[in-house]
Amino acid sequence: MMENIPVLSLTILLPLIGALISFLLGKRGHMAKWVALIFSAAAFILSLALAYEFVVDPSSAAAGEIEGYSNGYQYYESHVWIEAIGINYIVGIDGISLPMFVLTTLLCMLSIIFSWDTDRRPKEYFGLMLILEVGVLGVFVSLDYFMFYVFWEIVLIPMYLMIGIWGGPRKDYAAIKFFIYTHVASLAMLIAIMAMYFEASLGTFSMEAIATQSVDFSRGMQVAIFAAMFFGFGVKLPMVPFHTWLPDAHVEAPTAGSVLLAGLLLKMGGYGLIRVAIPSLPSGAEDMVVVMAVIAVASILYGAVLCLAQNDLKKMVAYSSISHMGFVLLGYATLGELGVVAGVFQMFAHGLVTAVLFMMCGVVQHKCGTRLIDNLGGLAKKMPIAAALMTIGFLASLGLPGLVSFAAEFMVFAAVFFKWGLWIFLPIIAVVVTAAYYLWALQRSMFGPMTEKIDLSHVKDVDWYEGLPVAILIVLIAIFGVFPYLIFSRIGPAVEIALRAFGGG
């Protein structure tokens, strides 16, 4: 059905058109949200169609006829862009990028719905959101290092502006910190890309072409390049100790910004590692396994412990992201198919769950005017639906079976035990700590007697535009929790290809 249509390019283009229209609305700024909704919804529908048509089973007969399938990519498009230095426009999607791709279009659409009542400079707000969507989508489908880098940097700017313009009291500090931190990281990545380009000396930036050469680089070269890439992607992930930009950015960012930041931008780091760093530089990855594992476990435990100490709901959720993204890194560090698949699935799961959490923090902020746990209490009585949604979100995040995170966490633990044996007891402690900080926060903010510290008499329950996105996400969390097979079956073959260099995983 869609063989002859450049679906990926179209999906990337739609939000871009939407953004341009939104910027050009002039005095009709109140229309911006409709423009944004229509274009993001169109992109979402297109991505759904794409996911539906995606060939799951690589061995099926149809797979042989798809161009570029040898590397697992479908909807492959390749055009020359700048011939002189070998820059091409190459996009393609495989089982690793597919969940991320759909997640991106979904979260962007839902955050646009969630920001329905934004009346401060709406043209710019919604336009920037769409630009962000373009950038993230581009990162997830680019198969050319140059394009990858360009899209990667495109993402930074709208996020910087969102924090800087629509942010909280310390927005300037947070925005600059976010920008410089992640920009330094992308420079490390750029150096790594350049190193690979010149070392491979193929005169092309194509990821697939370079990957065929880079697996044979000398071990020292691979380790050096991998280290640079690991730093570049790891800061985005974020990994301890390069994580402090995240809580600040989240605390200051507007809710939708936080949703996209945690739901998508963090995934770019994890995606980069598995798309670029690990498959292209197998020896480098092998030498860095211990570093990766130690950092991952440190992130998991350290993030979890820090959550306990937080008084700001949103900051707590931000630290929990560090902890949960640590599972992604830990899964990757096993360098086995089980762990890597689980890591990719954890990214998807975390994207869904963390969006719910940040949205609910936003709801509390909007309705009560504060997110400080000390000032909250007994909200369940006033806003039962919000309390229920928040409880489900917290439970999903603490890895309750039947909800989406559990499958990922369990498989990561299994992979860790397979590889490192009884070291499993270190990261597994985080499961208890996670339960502790979520439930404790729930107890103090939602349950107990109603607080006297803030005026709750006019507090209303969630509005439709807040409840609807959260409800949609929760339904998805439940569906993929009960049927993780739907995602695993798509990630699996792609990861198998990505790990070919490791001798079949």
Add this chain to the structure above:
Amino acid sequence: MIPIEYWLVFSSLLFCIGAYGVLTRKNAIVVLMCIEIMLNSANINLVMFSSYHSVLHGTVDPSGQVFTLFSIAIAAAEVAVGLAILLSVYRRYQTIEVDKINILRW
């Protein structure tokens, strides 16, 4: 012919005198004059190499000397612009001593 070393030493001396003046004198007009001296040392070199070139190769190639004329013309224009700037500076600050005119610092 006068040996080439004489010329080179002469123009180097001229250049050093000019540079010394540029670096040490306070009066901007004197600095400008010193710059002219440095320029002229370069002109001497051009003329000298041009004539040596013609003699040694037995060809007539006046391009070096033409270039000198070009340079002198430019220098004249430059002096005009420079003096004009100095005049404006003097009007604004009542001085043309270069170490007093340091508002472009930090």
Add this chain to the structure above:
Amino acid sequence: MLEYAWLIPVFPFVAFLLISLLPKRTLSWEDGAGYAIGGAAGALILSALVIGDVLAGNTMVGDGPKFTWLVVADIEVTFGIWIDQLTAIMLVVVAIVGTLVVIYSGGYMHEEAERRRRYYAEIMLFISVMYGLVISDNYLQMFIFWELVGLCSYLLIGFWYEKPSAASAAKRAFIVTRVGDIMFMAGIIILFKYVGSLDFANLFGDEGVAAVPNDMMILATALIFGGAIGKSAQFPLHEWLPDAMEGPTTVSALIHAATMVKAGVYLTARSYPLLVQAPDTLLFVAVIGGVTALIAATVALVATDIKRVLAYSTISQLGYMTLALGAGGYLVVYADSAGGYSAALFHLMNHAFFKALLFLCAGSVIHAVGTNDMRMMGGLGKKMKITSLTMLVGAIAISGVPPFSGFWSKDEVLAAVYSAGEFNSLFLLLWIMGIATAFMTAFYMFRMWFMTFAGEPRSDYHAHESPKLMTVPLMILAALAMTSGFVLFIGDGFGAFSGDSISELFHGGHHESAADILSHIFGDPLTYVSLVLAVMGILLAYRMYYVPGFDRSVFARGLSGRLQKALENRWYISRFYDDFAVKVVYGFSLVADAFDRYVIDGIVNGFAFLGARSGNVIRRTQTGNVQRYTSLIVVGLCLLLIFMLYIVPWGGW
């Protein structure tokens, strides 16, 4: 019939969906009670059919319908159903107690107008996932439901969430059981590595068992039992259960007495094929069980909250079951007999009935009096005849007086422990602990009964008998508490029936006649030891709490005074955990937070500061003096010339 067993959890789950999602106006009929009873009854009927099938000798072990949960690499995780005699026993418990509690709730929760709906939804979800746990055919599936019953427990303990104590107890219950859960998870991951599958069919087969190295088998089984320690409130993770009494009494009866806390025992029993490979673990299981039984019983001696007495009693009885399982494993390994295993399951079933009965009676009392404190009660017997009589039945049953159900199973448990002493003398010590526990059980149960129903009212209340909706389930449960012990004699007997589920582990298969069993029990002098102790306990309680004028203050002095203080503070275990959580863990997190804020972020901000500062310093070089710039240019040019002309050729570049 068995292949439709997966429908059992579906009934309550549909009820849960209906109750939670139907619009408020259409729901009604007491806000969902009708749907709840319907769902529970549907599951009950289906369970009865399945149990009938199992009684007829059919089982479905590993050959039922499968559902693929996920596939990664060469690992495939499927879910299915596993029906054997052990499943059937659990189904009996869950189906009967679940249905009766839901009916009883119709009366008990009547006044919770706004909240009934949430209550019924959560109870239905619980019953559904509890059935799911029972019929799971692999450890991962079991773990999933295991966590979900924990979730329901959390939600229901915190039912009155505006009470700080309830909100705190709910959280505490979830976190403490989660400590056990991660051990469970680690245990099954170990098995997963060596066997490559978590299906019981693969794990329990000879190949599966052989694939696991011996030390890993000990570790894995101990960790899996760790899950049971959390869920079944065994020492040292038992303190959440008394706190869990903050929930509605029906919840305590269903979740925290009859079903969910039994899940740990069920898990241990289910893991028998693995446990018998690791006798060290069996010993560990038995010791934990014995210690738990004793410690919990001692605390129950002084508790004044009627529900806490029952909660500690539950912990103590769960300890009994665990002890029996530990001893039973030894019997399977060394004596080729399933006696202890059957005894544990027998006690599990009987205990579910009489403990649910006791809790529901307590609920009836609380409903009437409006307090949990037994010191405020007294003299209720006249006003609440049915409740007091049915509770008396429960108390007699748990105390172990024949012919009520508790006697038969408790005797079997103690006999199994004693006979295991033949192979490891530690069991004799555990047997003494068990006997002491039996004595204390009889005492505190009757202490509770006398304090509640006998004597004169100690505070001002207007008690009345509960409505029919509540008393009828009480009477049914009382009848079960009286008679459920007799299944020992029906057909081949309970022992043979339950033993069949682990029939591949031993060869004995004793099919005794009813007369044999009777003579076995009453021919054994040990039976009379426990019987006499139970009667003594009852008489002591009668002397101390019924006959007026007994001066109890003698216990408040000296050594016994200190002991009493320790008991009233629950052996300080709870306080230790609180201190650990607040001072150690939270303190550590505060230190880590400060570290993050000032050290890590300090370094980051330090770099920014350094950049800004160094720029500030370096810009001073821009003096604005043209001649200085020029001098620098000249010097630089000279240096460059020297470098190019002399240093580069000298270095040979």
